[in-house]
Amino acid sequence: MTEEMQPETARILVNISTMKEAGRIEETIKSGYIDPILESIVSWIGVEEDLADSYEKFSKSLSSADERRLANELHVLSSSDRDLLSRKLEEFEALEKEYRKRIQLVKRLTKTT
Secondary structure, three states: OOHHHOOOOOOOOOOOOOHHHHHHHHHHHHHHHHHHHHHHHHHHHHHHHHHHHHHHHHHHHOOOHHHHHHHHHHHHHHHHHHHHHHHHHHHHHHHHHHHHHHHHHHHHHHHHO
């Protein structure tokens, strides 16, 4: 991370005082952070797939070998980005699964307290 991108060190949350509050916080993290990130990554993957296909088709229409090479390079880069994003999606899906588990644990604890 660059210096200007460093996260703030101040705490964002106060100490949790009830299980109900913990549940609200866990749900907020999932709905406010994880779910939008997953949606964005899925959309971005679609964009990169479309770009890769478009560059591949576009390269075939070009008459200059240099232009074809550049369009093919863009195709490869978009394909690579799609693959990278797919791996990130898997990581965030695993994180989302962990948050669902955390939410269920908090709900169970809420029933017992």
